[in-house]
Amino acid sequence: MNFLQFMMTNRQQVLDLTLEHITLAGVATLLAALVGIPLGILITRIPQLSKPVLGGANIIQTIPSLALFGFLLPAPWIGERGSRLAILALALYALLPLIRNTYAGIRSVDPAVVEAGRAMGLTDRQLLFQVELPLASGVIVAGVRIATVLSIGLATIAAAIGAGGLGEFIFRGLAMVNNQVILAGAVPAALLALFADFALGRIERLLGTLRLKS
Amino acid sequence: MTDASSHESAIEFDHVSFRLNGRPLLQDLVLSVKQGETLVLLGRSGSGKTTTLKLINRLLLPTAGEVRVNGRRTAEWDPIRLRRSIGYVIQDGGLFPHFTVERNIALVPRIENWPRARVEARVRELLYTVGLSEDLASRYPSQLSGGQRQRVGVARALAADPPILILDEAFGALDPITRSEMQKEFRALQQRMQKAVIFVTHDLREALLLADRVALMEQGRLVVDLPAAEFSRSKDPLVRAYMEAFSGLPETR
Numbered sequence: 012m013n014f015l016q017f018m019m020t021n022r023q024q025v026l027d028l029t030l031e032h033i034t035l036a037g038v039a040t041l042l043a044a045l046v047g048i049p050l051g052i053l054i055t056r057i058p059q060l061s062k063p064v065l066g067g068a069n070i071i072q073t074i075p076s077l078a079l080f081g082f083l084l085p086a087p088w089i090g091e092r093g094s095r096l097a098i099l100a101l102a103l104y105a106l107l108p109l110i111r112n113t114y115a116g117i118r119s120v121d122p123a124v125v126e127a128g129r130a131m132g133l134t135d136r137q138l139l140f141q142v143e144l145p146l147a148s149g150v151i152v153a154g155v156r157i158a159t160v161l162s163i164g165l166a167t168i169a170a171a172i173g174a175g176g177l178g179e180f181i182f183r184g185l186a187m188v189n190n191q192v193i194l195a196g197a198v199p200a201a202l203l204a205l206f207a208d209f210a211l212g213r214i215e216r217l218l219g220t221l222r223l224k225s
Numbered sequence: 226m227t228d229a230s231s232h233e234s235a236i237e238f239d240h241v242s243f244r245l246n247g248r249p250l251l252q253d254l255v256l257s258v259k260q261g262e263t264l265v266l267l268g269r270s271g272s273g274k275t276t277t278l279k280l281i282n283r284l285l286l287p288t289a290g291e292v293r294v295n296g297r298r299t300a301e302w303d304p305i306r307l308r309r310s311i312g313y314v315i316q317d318g319g320l321f322p323h324f325t326v327e328r329n330i331a332l333v334p335r336i337e338n339w340p341r342a343r344v345e346a347r348v349r350e351l352l353y354t355v356g357l358s359e360d361l362a363s364r365y366p367s368q369l370s371g372g373q374r375q376r377v378g379v380a381r382a383l384a385a386d387p388p389i390l391i392l393d394e395a396f397g398a399l400d401p402i403t404r405s406e407m408q409k410e411f412r413a414l415q416q417r418m419q420k421a422v423i424f425v426t427h428d429l430r431e432a433l434l435l436a437d438r439v440a441l442m443e444q445g446r447l448v449v450d451l452p453a454a455e456f457s458r459s460k461d462p463l464v465r466a467y468m469e470a471f472s473g474l475p476e477t478r
Contacts, residue, residue: 127319130282131333131381132309145323 014198017191025180029199032176035094035169036162036203039101043158047106048151051113052139061114068107076100076165080172097169097176104165105158112154116147149218156211163204167196177203234293235260235389235421236281241290243276250276251445253290260388261419265432265453267467268442274425277442278391281423282311294389309333312382312390312420317398318374320366326352326377327362333385351380356410372403379411383418392424396431408434429471433457441467 018025047068054061074082079100084090089099120143128142144151170178180196183189234257243251251273258264266274279285280292283304292299294307320329327348328335334344352359355376366374375396382390396404396411412435415422426432432439436453441464448463449456457468 121322123315123317123319124321126284127313127315128321130284130308130311130313130315132305132307133332133336134305137336142321 014191014194017195021195025195025199028175028177028179028196029203032163032166032178032200032203035097035166035174035176036101036159039098039166040105040155040159040162042098043102043105043109043162044155046102047109047154047158048113050106051110051151052117052144054110054114055117055143065107065111065114068110071103072107076104076168077171079103080168084172093169093173094175096172097166097174101162101165101169105162108154108157108161109151112150112157113147116150116154117143119150120146149215152211152215152218156208156215159207159211160204163200163207167200233259235295236423237293237296238277238280239291239293241280241287241292243273243280243285244288249445251280251287254447256440256447256450258421258423260421263415263422263424263435263437265436265439266423266425266442267427267429267432267439269427271444272442273445274427274442275393276445278393278423278425281389281391282308282313309337309385310387310389312384312387314375314378314382314390314392314395316394317371318366318378318381320374320377320381322366325363325365326357326369329366329377330380330384332381337385347384348380351383354383354414355380371399372407375399375403375407379414387420389421390423392422394425394427397426397428404431411435429467 050064054064071079080096083096083100086096089095124146125138125142128138133141166174166176167178167181169176170182177196177200181193181200184192184194184196236256236258238254238256241251241254242249254273254277256264256277266277268274276285280287280299281294283299283302286300294302294311299307321332324332330348330351331344334347339347348362349359352362357373357376357380361369361373361377366377369377375398378395382392396407399407408431415435424432424435433453433456436456438450439453439456440450441448441456441461443463449459449461451459456464459465
């Protein structure tokens with residue numbers, strides 16, 4: 012049986028696992044964005060925090076993914092369900108690019124523009140939402156893009172702790188020494204990552220031209 | 226005195242010093258500007274001109290002495306209210322690159338929640354005032370020439386009709402011809418508007434053209450504060466040095 016035949020006969024399962032995969036990576040990235048972007052903003056306001064926060068996120072990145080899953084396993088509530096645990100771990104990995112790009116994006120806004128805004132009587136809030144975030148949006152979306160692709164790739168490992176996703180095929184194929192089955196997981200996962208990269212790249216470029224117009 | 230109208234000076238520096246990390250940037254500055262008057266702060270880079278401006282709109286607070294705007298200490302002012310009553314123009318306009326010309330000009334009226342129709346009318350009026358075509362309203366700053374950007378910067382500062390205007394090297398980035406045009410137009414504008422203006426420059430010619438009074442600064446201190454007509458006759462050695470530096474135009478005939 013070749014790869015395409017395997018995909019066709021198991022199409023329902025391929026679809027289910029793909030959806031599961033998207034959910035894992037999507038929820039994880041969303042969660043990371045909800046924490047990482049505000050944290051990135053926070054460290055531009057309180058510069059003393061920037062080193063420890065960026066350093067912390069960096070250290071998380073260096074933990075091997077399987078080990079991180081293992082560390083989190085004994086955690087209450089989180090450890091009960093594979094998918095919860097996988098989402099938390101993926102979100103932790105996605106933090107670094109989000110924090111770093113938000114921080115770098117805001118810092119790259121021309122200080123003369125920010126000071127002009129302050130001198131015109133904009134409040135801190137108005138400065139952030141009307142000036143700094145719009146001007147940093149291209150760099151922040153680039154961070155979201157990196158985080159998303161990273162999560163889609165790493166989510167394949169989530170199957171090792173029973174979280175599902177396309178990793179199921181990969182681990183099953185490894186156990187069966189069957190390349191067809193491995194490919195049934197690897198190819199859709201790679202296509203997902205490419206598609207997300209492309210789509211977010213378009214958004215990033217759009218924001219970039221807005222900024223350039225500027 | 227708290228009543229602004231009964232107070233003669235729009236801006237007053239009362240023995241103001243400012244230190245940053247122990248380093249004195251401004252020492253014992255005494256200065257005042259009346260409504261309708263244009264004071265030019267002249268001095269080289271690092272002489273404390275920009276620091277002086279930032280003390281007016283409370284981007285900085287004095288470490289000694291007090292700065293009063295409309296008779297009230299800047300430390301007592303709500304900084305947001307204070308800044309919205311002071312128009313601020315910087316080199317190259319300092320425009321928001323992601324805002325169109327129209328939105329840039331309308332910045333303060335909008336955050337002050339003016340009704341839409343009034344904002345639109347005000348933007349049109351200002352474009353006319355600073356000599357820009359209405360067609361430019363929907364452009365972005367990067368699509369404008371340096372002179373046009375500077376005009377938008379002036380229009381933005383005037384938008385909410387603030388009684389005070391401060392300009393920091395406002396025309397410093399312009400080519401000589403545009404610059405001279407802007408200077409003349411600004412002088413005419415000020416004659417009509419009668420605002421309290423503080424204009425920072427290092428260009429003596431610009432200072433003498435625009436000023437009612439010229440205040441010369443050096444190393445954080447005020448050297449002289451003279452009516453423009455008397456400035457060039459001053460015997461002060463630093464004033465002489467300036468006059469000399471700017472008299473050296475090569476003769477071509």
